[in-house]
Structure formats: structure tokens, C-alpha cells
Amino acid sequence: MDAGSLARDAQTVGAVTLVVAQLDDVAMDELLVVSDQIKGALGPSGVIVLGSSHDGKAVLVATVAKDAVDAKRKDHAFLAGGLSVALCALAVNALNYRLMNHLGATGVSAGLDRVLTALAAAGGTKALHELIGRFEKAKDSDEEK
Secondary structure: OHHHHHHHOOOOOEEEEEEEEEEEEOHHHHHHHHHHHHHHHHHOOOOEEEEEEEEEEEEEEEEOOOHHHHHHHHHHHHHHHHHHHHHHHHHHHOOOOOOHHHHHOOOOOHHHHHHHHHHHHHHHHHHHHHHHHHHHHHHHHHHOO
């Protein structure tokens, strides 16, 4: 159970250095010490997952360095936004609710109406305004051609 050798065997996944190991018969206190030693050897972007079995119980330690969390925070925000839109799209389709139709807009296809409704529900009006702005720019550039 040498923390140095575990750190040397680390794998790099994207910008993150990862150590995953199973140690034999190591108590929680010792596992925490080993994790801290590995963290010191890995530097600011380490992710460490150590497991063991001690006195018939499973012992697990997971450590994620602050830099690794910060690097992924933007990805999580993007994924959360996408998940929100997807869930709203499911709800809009299940309820067959169309905001533009409800507001009396004409000439908007049912599919586009559902997309706009899902965006409005998920992101508020900001996302809807951005999408409408992009449609207007695309329309203007088509008219110029």
C-alpha cells in the first residue's frame, strides 16, 4: 500500500488525473491517510477513489480536487440546462401545449411551437428571445441573398 506507486500508476482522463484502487484490509483512517498522500503527489487536478474491506465492512474514500471540480462545473451547467430543456420538451409534448398557438400566433408549425414552448418553460424568456433573434438573423440573411 504505497501511495507513491498508486500516484505513479494514475491515469489521465481529459485534464484530470485519476487514481482508482482496491486495497486489502485497510481501515477508514488509513485509507484517508493514503488518499491525502496520493492527493499531494497528484497535484491540483486529481480524482482519487479508494476501496477496501475491513472487519467485514466495505470502506470507500473518494476525493476530488478543487481544480477538477472547477474544470467540470461549466460542463455540468451546460448538461443541466440541456436536461431541463429535454424534460420540458417531454412535458410539452405529453400535454400537447403550444405557447404560440395559445397566444394566437399564426403561421408557426406545431413542431416549432412545441420547441419554443419547451425553451420558454426551461430557460424562461431569455432562451426564447435568443432563439427568435437567431431565426430573425437567418431570415434576414436569406432575404439578402
